[in-house]
Structures are given as C-alpha cells and as structure tokens.
Amino acid sequence: MPAFVVRAATQSDGAFLADMVVEAANWRDGAARPRHEVLTSADYQRYLTGWMRPADAGVVAQVATGEAVGAAWFRLFPRSEPGFGYVGTGVPELVIGVRPIWRAHGIGRMLLHRLADEARARGYARLSLSVERGNYAAVLYRSEGFAVTQSGIGRDTMVKLLR
Numbered sequence: 390m391p392a393f394v395v396r397a398a399t400q401s402d403g404a405f406l407a408d409m410v411v412e413a414a415n416w417r418d419g420a421a422r423p424r425h426e427v428l429t430s431a432d433y434q435r436y437l438t439g440w441m442r443p444a445d446a447g448v449v450a451q452v453a454t455g456e457a458v459g460a461a462w463f464r465l466f467p468r469s470e471p472g473f474g475y476v477g478t479g480v481p482e483l484v485i486g487v488r489p490i491w492r493a494h495g496i497g498r499m500l501l502h503r504l505a506d507e508a509r510a511r512g513y514a515r516l517s518l519s520v521e522r523g524n525y526a527a528v529l530y531r532s533e534g535f536a537v538t539q540s541g542i543g544r545d546t547m548v549k550l551l552r
C-alpha cells in the first residue's frame with residue numbers, strides 16, 4: 390500500500406497550491422527565490438488567481454498523517470494571457486509541485502496519471518507544461534509521454550497527447 394493517497398483538489402486547497410507554485414519555481418537547490426517574490430509575480434499568479442475556476446482541475450497527494458505533500462493542477466489560458474507552457478486555446482496547462490523531501494517517491498508520477506485521467510474525462514486531447522532546462526522533472530515528463538514542442542530561453546514547452 391502506498392505511503393500516500395491522491396484526492397481531488399478543492400477550492401480550499403488554494404493556499405497549498407501557492408506553496409506548490411513556490412516549490413515548482415524553486416526546483417534548483419541553493420537558488421531559491423523568496424516566496425513573496427514568486428507569489429507576487431504575474432508569471433506565477435496566473436496559476437493561482439481565482440482558484441477554482443470552472444475549467445480548473447487538480448489533485449493533491451497526502452501522506453498517512455493527512456499532510457499534503459504535492460499537487461498538480463491544470464488551467465486554461467487565453468491567447469492574450471498565456472502561461473509558460475501555453476500551446477493553444479483549449480489545451481490545459483499543467484502545474485506540478487512536490488515538497489523536496491517527498492520527491493523521487495512516485496508522488497509526481499501518480500499526480501500526473503490522475504490529472505491526465507481527469508483531462509481525458511473532460512474531453513481534452515492534450516496537456517501542456519513548461520519545464521526549465523536542467524530540471525530533473527523533465528525525465529519524468531518524458532517517461533510519461535510528454536514531448537518537447539517548443540524551446541524558449543532556458544525552458545521547454547512539452548505536450549502529452551491524451552488518447
């Protein structure tokens with residue numbers, strides 16, 4: 390039995406999703422951006438503001454004690470206000486964060502599976518995300534069927550087909 394469970398995210402998970410945006414932004418050891426800097430940046434606020442909008446969906450991983458340790462969610466963005474991994478209208482963009490001590494325990498993979506299932510159930514054909522070059526999570530994304538579709542300055546946009 391796994392040491393964690395994955396449940397659907399709710400509107401009350403907004404503060405925890407903010408924690409996970411900070412984790413995602415600070416994936417490099419020793420190069421942490423201050424929490425307030427990440428959360429006040431328009432680049433990151435777009436993934437949190439107004440959570441939970443009608444098209445939003447997410448999942449949260451919790452350990453046996455009930456502590457939330459990771460989350461993944463997606464949002465739709467308009468062409469006029471794209472996210473880091475925007476590829477087109479109608480393609481949800483994924484954000485994922487796992488607390489450092491819980492990385493490499495299968496939590497990220499389980500979150501990706503559950504969120505892809507939710508996207509399929511909602512009729513989406515693709516999921517997108519953005520990953521900075523050098524981020525070890527890119528290996529996980531590739532192993533889960535994401536492929537680089539656009540390369541930017543220091544980051545790549547990846548897309549997974551949901552067939």
